Amino acid sequence: MFDPIKTYCIISSMNLQGGNRFFFEFSGEEGFLSEEESFHLVKVLRKHQGDKILLINGKGKEFEAKYKEIIKNGKSFKVKVKILRLTREEKQRAPKIIGILPILKGDKTEWLVEKSTELGVEVFVPFYSTFSVAKPSKNLIPRLINKAKQALKQSGRLFMPEILSPVELNTFLKDFPWRDSLKLVGGLGSSLNIENLKTEIKKAHTIVFITGPEGGFEKTEEDMLNEIGFLRICLSPYILRAETAFLALASIIGFLTLSLGLKG
Numbered sequence: 001m002f003d004p005i006k007t008y009c010i011i012s013s014m015n016l017q018g019g020n021r022f023f024f025e026f027s028g029e030e031g032f033l034s035e036e037e038s039f040h041l042v043k044v045l046r047k048h049q050g051d052k053i054l055l056i057n058g059k060g061k062e063f064e065a066k067y068k069e070i071i072k073n074g075k076s077f078k079v080k081v082k083i084l085r086l087t088r089e090e091k092q093r094a095p096k097i098i099g100i101l102p103i104l105k106g107d108k109t110e111w112l113v114e115k116s117t118e119l120g121v122e123v124f125v126p127f128y129s130t131f132s133v134a135k136p137s138k139n140l141i142p143r144l145i146n147k148a149k150q151a152l153k154q155s156g157r158l159f160m161p162e163i164l165s166p167v168e169l170n171t172f173l174k175d176f177p178w179r180d181s182l183k184l185v186g187g188l189g190s191s192l193n194i195e196n197l198k199t200e201i202k203k204a205h206t207i208v209f210i211t212g213p214e215g216g217f218e219k220t221e222e223d224m225l226n227e228i229g230f231l232r233i234c235l236s237p238y239i240l241r242a243e244t245a246f247l248a249l250a251s252i253i254g255f256l257t258l259s260l261g262l263k264g
Helices: 035-044 108-119 140-155 169-174 194-203 219-228 242-259
Strands: 007-013 021-027 030-033 052-056 061-073 076-089 096-102 123-128 182-187 206-210 231-234
Touching (some): 021 035, 021 052, 030 035, 035 076, 052 076, 096 108, 096 242, 108 123, 123 140, 123 169, 169 219, 182 194, 182 242, 206 242
Parallel strands (some): 096 123, 096 206, 182 206, 182 231
Antiparallel strands (some): 007 021, 007 052, 021 030, 030 076, 061 076
16 A cells, blocks of 8 residues: 655656656545646646556655546646556665755756756755855745756656755855765865765765855855865866856766765
C-alpha cells in the first residue's frame, strides 16, 4: 500500500526519453493534478482516461499510476490519478551540494536554478550583497520553485531541491551554518588545483559553493569568505559573467562528484 502522506509529486508520460512530467499534491493513493498541469496532460499531451503515467514524489520515489477521470468545474478541470506501484527509487546523493546563489537582474537567477537543478544542486540560498544590481522581489521564491520543478520535469531527478529565503550576504556569513563543509568560491585567483580539489571532494560530506553578483564581491565580503575557509577556484583566465561563473562551478562540482563515484 502507498503510504498516505501528503506529498508533492511529478507525473510523467511512460516514455521517459523526452517525456513531459507534472507536479501535483495529493493524499493517499489518489490525487488531482493542478488545473495547469491537467490542461497540459489532456490538451497538450492528449492523454486519455485509463492511460498509465508516472508519479515522482520529489523525495526519491517514482510510482506507476493510472489516469482515472476528469473533474470539471465550469471551464476549468482537474485530472484524477491513482497510484498503482513503486517503479523506481533513488538514494540521496553524497556529498550534499549547496549553492549560494547571487540574485541577478532579469530572469537570470531563475535560469541558474533551473540549470543547476539539472546538474544536481540540492539546496539554493539566494543572496544579495554590496555590489548586487538586483534585490529580491516578493515573488522571487515562488518563481525559483517553479523553475526547479520545471527542471525536475525535464531531467527526471527524483529529489526536489530546497530553496531557502533570500539573505543579505554579510549577515549570512556572520552566522554561516555549514562551517564543517568543503567551501568553494569561484574567482580569478586559485588556492586549489584539480588534484587538490578531487582530494577535498572525496573527503567532503557537504560542498558549499558561491560566486559573486554582477558587481563582484566587496572587500569585506571577500575577507569574510576567506575567514570562514572558502577555497578559491579559478574558473577561467577571462572575466566571466555572474551567471556563467555560477553555472561553471556547479558543473565542475557535479562532474567531479559523479566521476569520483560520489553519487549517493
